[in-house]
Amino acid sequence: MTKINVLISGSGSLYGVAILQALLKSELALTLVACDMSPRTLGLYLAHQAYLVPPVHQQEQYLKELLTIIEKESIQAIFVASSKELDFYSQHKAAIEKKTGAKVFTNDPETLKLCSDKWLTVNFLQDHGFHYPRTLRYPEDQEQIDTFVKEVKFPLIIKPRRGAGSEGLHTVNNYKSLYSLLEGQKDIILQQYLPDDYGEFTTGICAGANGEVLSGVTLKRFLQDGMTIAADAEDFTEITDYCKQVAQVLKPYGPCNFQSRLLEGKPYIFEINPRFSSSTGMRALVGINEAEILLRAEILGEKIYQNKIPKCSVIRQYTDYLVPTEKIILLEKEKQLGITETTKEKP
Structure with missing residues (x-):
């Protein structure tokens, strides 16, 4: 069976741990390499090999260390598990693939931009004839608010154009709450409530x-x-x-x-x-x-x-894992530590 060396970047995130656990159950012959900026992230200790890397906003140093890891571990595939690293990998995807031959599983900048901006997402759906919730920008379209409310009715959803999860999301049922939440805001959308x-x-x-x-x-x-x-x-x-x-x-x-x-x-x-x-x-x-x-x-x-x-x-239920402190200290000290996952032999 062909062996595949896989890098999971941002391995300590919820996504990173999920990717690692899924691949550890795979019947494929895999060597899993994890990297993260913090030594106290679980993904580093689930993988076969672990590396500490600088924060992704230190782009030049991050790229330098990333390329070193890819070459040293003969990486063939890269999964990006940190949302904060998506832009970096999207921008450098072509260069990384050309230089190393490793496949980077991320989207191009145009697709990321379209999906990260909920106003652009709605326009994409509308332009291609798909169902979409009626949406208004604020403050750009504030003069249309009264007409918008009359057409779609309360309740309305207010949320940032860019963001994830429920951060900044509000359901409003009247004008008082609406204008109170909009005061001083920008890059906001008002959206039809979907039952x-x-x-x-x-x-x-x-x-x-x-x-x-x-x-x-x-x-x-x-x-x-x-x-x-x-x-x-x-x-x-x-x-x-x-x-x-x-x-x-x-x-x-x-x-x-x-x-x-x-x-x-x-x-x-x-x-x-x-x-x-x-x-x-x-x-x-x-x-x-x-x-x-x-x-x-x-x-x-x-x-x-x-x-x-x-x-x-x-x-979903979160589980606590015990990791020997010595491993964490060594990883911090040496910036690199090989770890063999106890429930799966390294190929």
Whole structure:
């Protein structure tokens, strides 16, 4: 079996740990290399090999150390697990791939910009004939607020144009609350409220070269503080197929997540995240291991056949891990420490 050396950057994030755990369960022959800026992040101690790197905003030094790791470990594939590093890898993707031959699973700057700005996301959906929530910019379109409220009615959603999770998100039911929250704000959008009568859905689409859809799965998610704490998996084919249609136009590369609710029985996408998500591990548990799928399709050239999704529920519970302090101290001191994961032999 062909051995693949994989780098997981930002490995201490929720996404990074999920990617590592998913790949440790894979039947592929893998050497997993993790890097992070902090020695007290779990991903470093799940991987076979670990490196400390500088913060990504120190771009020149970060790139220098990254290239050293790629060369030393003969890295063939790179998964970006930190949202703060997406722009860096997107900007340097072509140069890294050309210099090292390693495949970088991230999107181009144009796709990242479109998806990170919720106003641009809505315009993309509208321009291509997909369902979208009615949306207004603030302060640019403030003179249209009265007309907008008359047409879409309260409640309304107020949130930043750029941001993730529930940070800065508010539901308003009257003009007093609306103008109170808008006072002094900029880069805000007002958005039509999508009812949660049928819940909220997260659809994971995994895409290969030229936007080819490799897999898709929809989970009905249950939220706490903007994060998925539990999810139901069953036959949500209609929502999944709809998101696949959007992905075929957007043409992302790697993992991409579509958040939606139903309005009059139709899925309305209100957010697109072109990266691994907090539901990555949940999808792996129901048989859609996105990181493995990308390796099989893009590195090994295999044809992907999607598993049937079981009807089940996934409940997230955080687990504490014990790590010998000596390992942390050594990693801090030497900046590099090889770690063999105890439950899986290194190939």
